[in-house]
Amino acid sequence: MAIRQRFAALNESVRLQGDAAQHEQTDAWSNRDLIPLPPSRRTWGWFNFFGFWSIASLNLTNWQTPNTYLTQGLSVRQAMLVIVVGRVLIAMFSTLIAWAGLKWHIGFTVQNRYSWGLRASYIPLLQRILLNFIWNAVQCWNGGRLCAVCITAIWPSFARIENTFGADMPTTTYEFIGFVVFWFLSTPFLWLRPEKFRIPFFIVCTWCSAGMLAWMIWALAVAKGVGPLWNTGQQIPTGSSWSSSWLIMAGINQSIGGLAAGITNGSDFSRYASARRHYVIGTITSCLITGILVSLVGLVTASAAQKIYGETYWNPPDLLMVMMDNGNGSSKARAGVFFLSAGFAFTAMFENICGNTIAGGIDLAGLFPRYIDIRRGAIITFLAAWIVQPWQLINRATTFIAVLSSFSVFLAPMIGIMACDYYILRKRKVRLSHLYRTEDSSYYFWKGINWRAIPAWVCGWAPTIGGLIVTVRMDANPSRPLLQLYYMAFLIGFFISGTIFYLLNLAFPVPDMDQMDDVDIYGTFTAAEARRLGVAPLTTLVGITGKEEYVQTSVAGGEKGEGF
Template identity: 65%
Template sequence: MTSSTIRRRVAVVAEKVRLHGNEEEHEQTNNWCNRDLIPLPPKRRSWGWFNYFGYWAISSLNISNWQSPNTYLAQGLSVPQSMMVIVLGRLLITLFSSLVAWCGLKWHIGFTIQNRFSWGLRGSYIPLLQRVLLNFIWTAVQCWNGGRLMAVCLTALWPSFATMHNFLPKSMQETTTAYQFVGFILFWVLSTPFLLIRPEKFKLPFQVVCIYCGVGMVCMMIWALAVAKGVGPLWHTGETVPATSHFNVSWLIMSGINQMVGSIAAGITNGSDFSRYSRSWQHYIGGSTMSALVVGTLVSFIGLVTTSAAQTIYGEVYWNPPDLLMVMMDNGHGSSKARAGVFFLSLGFCLTAMFENVCGNAVAGGIDLAGMFPRYIDIRRGAILTFLAAWIVQPWQLVNKATTFVNVLSSFSVFLAPLIGIMVVDFYLVRRLKIRLSHLYRSHDSIYWFTSGFNWRAVPAWLCGWAPTVGGLAYAARGATDGPKALYKLYYMAFLLGFFISSIIFYTLSSVFPPVGLGEFDETDVYGTFTPEEAAKIGVVTTMGLVEAIHSGEDDGLGLQSELDKTCGMKGEVNTL
């Protein structure tokens, strides 16, 4: 077979795999654009306030949020102090997520495109690579955690499942059991079909799952309080900071807030990926604020009350819901009532983990991969690739063995906070909320090409944002307590410190060396992005508006016809690197 024949066949395969969009809907596919990356047109913006309430509720109705008080109690804080950390952390999460999401609400673009005007078209791959890596690993870890809940469901149906023969090879028996591995496989398989649903169609799953799991959590708390006849001793835990501790209560509270915000930093970073689906900014702000703040705080409160009451019932503290559910079933002597209750409760947790993983990790990973390979990957293909990567990551090795690595991942906000700082200060202060959309999707004569595709101002701002805190991360990740006290203090402020350092440096560099095109925006609606009301508010003329003006004889030498021709030409152009 000649080389020319091979090249020809490869070209045929590449053409078949390549994505094709509807040109009439501005869905051209090239090196910078495809259907899932263009500014969303009004007909695809279908999320209302309850959809955002459900989206944030699913990210709150999970095991890690249930266990949050345990983290702070273990550090020596009292119950009131722990709850104060949770409330303050939730307030900051709501604030930062709204700041990042506003770009998607105003211009209807996601995180992938949003970084292009801050980092440059090629430079945007730097934050994208970080996000892709995180999405691969967290999707795998969440599949494993969801598999544990699936195993509880199966045990409730068939009690003998928990004692099944460990058929795994010896190399795997050190890190997992057949019981856990089967739960992981089933969770992964049942989650996969939901990857085929486009984000604008996620409304019903959000509604069903958040109501189901929310009611289940409340029922679990009521049952525990009724059986224990009170809250239990854990509720009355006071301040227990050891006298030998290097840090006082104030620093422990600061550390807790940093952990709280940092744990959801990845979700804050890509807020515009989902805010762009909103029918209006009121729907996003109302639904997300109510859910992220209220539901997030209530889940931690319910977890604390339930765990405290369960301590009275069983004599031990069970923070992990799968462990508590198994104990509930064992103490019910495997009766049909106990098994039925455990099945429906564990199913609620399991469904929440499933949709949180699909939407927050797999779909987010799909969007990021689409930004890197827009000719061949859309959200659906990217989400499937992200889910397949779970088998390469092998989460049973990470969760059960490599605890240091998981701790590092949990602290990855050290690197994400500076990204958020750059995004926020560039959009609000440097560009004054004005973006030229058409220049985000082409390399030639684009104001966002900067220098060879990189905005050099973003690189030092990002590096300086995490440099002071990475030393503390290195000590904290391996559990060391003998490091310099100053490094730990810097690490305890990592999110806020990284955010403000990068913000200030980026703003300073952009003021001293202003990039071209500040304050510019397309005067015509190139992609059919805006409703007439939005266009009028921004000062953008829709294509239909140009046509109507020309037909009504309003041209009068103003060049409206040439503007229309220019807009139509921009819609169909093919951009190259």
Template identity: 75%
Template sequence: MALKHRVVENIRLHGDEAQHEQTDSWSNRDLIPLPPSRRTWGWFHFFGFWAISSLNISNWQTPNTFLTRGLSVGQSMMIIVLGRLLIAMFSTLIAWCGLEWHIGFTVQNRYTWGMRASYIPLLQRILLNFIWNAVQCWNGGRLVAVCVTAIWPSFARIRNTLPASMPTTTYEFIGFVIFWFLSTPFLWIRPEKFKLPFQVISIYCGLGMLCWMIWALARAKGVGLLWDTEENIPAASGWNSSWLIMSGINQMLGGIAAGITNGSDFSRYAQGPKHYVAGTISSALVTGTMVSFVGLVTASACQKIYGQVYWNPPDLLMVMMDNGNGSSKSRAGVFFLSAGFALTGMFENICGNAVAGGIDLAGLFPRYIDIRRGAMITFVAAWVVQPWQLINRATTFIAVLSSFSVFLAPIIGLMACDYYILRKRKVRLSHLYRTEDSCYYFWHGLNWRAIPAWLCGWAPTVGGLVVNVRGDFNPPRALVQLYYMAFFIGFFTSATIFLILNKLFPVHDMDQYDDIDVYGTFTEAEARKLGVIRLDDSPGMAIDESVESVTVNDRRKEKF
């Protein structure tokens, strides 16, 4: 027993109590409201954060998704601009709680779902983090394989030594292994220290994409026929351009719904709201749109050069260096381009999946898991998930994951309704980290109102998800129409039903908050704006005494 006790103590987390970093079943250093000393992200951090999530293969290929359905180039770019604008708006809407109260998604859901029921959205996020981390590692591995081929051309012809039961090749698997191991050291960087990677990678990859487009235009002496694509919806489609545009906007929002959901995980690191807003809007909107535009122009110009449209950058890069048999100049150019894509994919994966997964896992086991440990667990899980099986075999499973926004949009709707309408942007921080006498414990840790509201949000659209994934030849039109609006239906339906249930079965004092800054969270200006007394202004007050002295604020302060 003594040995077991020592082992448990060695792996248990220990925070600095003087900095209010208590570690228990609901709290640790990475879950508490962030103090000013840890809020280091300026506008360029958020610019880089969104740039890294934009400078990727998926965003590069986005126009192809809409062109193949028969839409014109102008219509496709309109979808991308509108989609990016809505992404910036919804992201800011959900991230605002982190900007004001400096808590992340893991804690934020406790006041909506209840202390124990908050595990429902948390477990969904953890599942997605595990799977998308594995898939991103595999896609990054393909780019690493291109880099290796550019250095050693014979690598492209390496003999496949893997058994037939593995739906991949030695070439692809080695790229995955290299990418995974190169990524691992960066997991030790805490989010407060992400500025340099954001700066270097976003500038490197952004310039690389622009240079690639300029080279393609110069070599082709203009843009290819792809650029002149007009609307040509197949007669067998059964959908007009309006419905296809609606579907495209829904698809763009759905593709980043997971990132919108946990926006407060990163917004809480902001030095101030203006830094988040400036960085997010300028990058999520402008950079995201430009990457799709550059991808479209490059693919069109390369069509004139190679006689075929290559949307997938790794495939186009291999063609550019003739599968490793090209000149040293072509291989050098391909190396730097593929390295830029790979580095961007690496940090997009680390931020969006590994670090986010670490925060979510910390919410499950606060005594033993912090961001670093959780990120490592998420990364190791890639070997359990086996992405080579998912990418090369289970196309249906990937389609389901891509459509998981059907379940996430209702969660976003609940979060927005609860924070802005019901709680009037007021949160009682001290009650988010305990179950005894917590106003967020509700009924046995469950706010039952959230469950039916969430279910009603995805019930109308899940049928369309099923027929879409199955690829039914002639599905019910109504189901598909609902699915084409899944994000908006899920968001507004859940928000409305949650609001109605709270009006019919009200929770008293929903807009209460702590009179005293229990965790030393706020700056002097923030405390003054919120009407909160800072601990520094209450000399001699111990942390335990301050928690017990916090009373329900019935003054309904309107300083927000």
């Protein structure tokens, strides 16, 4: 009995508690971070979204993006064309998926419940949790390299530190210390809730943008112009089976696929918008301006540095070490390198917190709502970096990283199902109260599973998985049709899954798909939103013997309608 009492006390102490006055019920399907966000928590203006997408651009990967396409044989102009088209499509798909968050103020975790069913929604959820765990670890490792450069700029002897690891450890003491420093410096940000991200966004955007521009200007001034890399023309190898058109198509697919997880994150953060226009303005301007400019600045800097040092350095940590002669350079050179590497490191730090750990926290909250909220889930995701051991992935399992980069093969079909269901089948209407219960829920389907979503999802990735496999295995003579399908994997997955999901719903219709609540049960909407949606605002909550009854007022003015 004593053990049972202790267990009950422990269970009660770790369970989350919500504020009933704010409709923050905590049960098997809901907690404070999963319910539709009330107006008081919707604090993001246009700059928050500009910053959110900017940190996805102000990073090492985007800086090096032109190199990916130049290596394949495309010209500089063709490489930039791929980047521009890719960014336009990213902005479009992101807005498409984020709209449910803007209108109904729910995130990806809850959004999938009306498409997959409450229990089957764990399928996309578990995939994203896996991705968040691994990419968090990889980002920590990449950020650790920047921290190691910062330490070397302060203490040059750090670059010559003795490697105390054995031959079976695929890293060095130098790299591992950078990883540990980065991980510990990132930890305090886990306690920062998304509502408070504005100041970090401002610091990141200002510091890293100024650093990148200063770096480019310095390189151009020292080199007295752009180097030969800038004039690279099309150099597709003779005898290559791929034309420039196919390589451009593959590049666009890769560009979108690289941010596919961020696209699915759209509603997780769009629900924090204080107004829809803030999301649209911030997202589009950041995707199109910051995303393109960072790649262009990286290209110009690498080209000018080629003229200075006689070699092409695409990886910023490598170029920074050369600039300060591995720590043996002048104090001015080391100060400049510290400023640049610290800016990159802080950006990587907050990009990882926002894009991986916070997103992982939201998804874990969807699995265990009684015990995990965003903060606890973020901490779990961050701790998982030690279990994943990124030094093993980065230095040994290069094919595994290639698989992760191509995971859009599985994500694109999910996005297609989400878009088809929300815009075509449900006509942008959602019953919020049915997303958080199994009894008499329109979204419980058959034992919590909407079986239509599963074959639609499988059909979306089945045609392209073969191309992914032969690419990862690096087959000498892969099937050309398999690769052609793989080079269009995102668009193929999106449209095939969306179409099949639509046809299955026509053949096996679900009743009342375009219904929504008559009452704003969670206090989600402002008065203007309630009028626009035709939803009666909640006025009183009366307790009745274990049940709750909502007393409502009529909708003030206007007939029921959708509204923009």
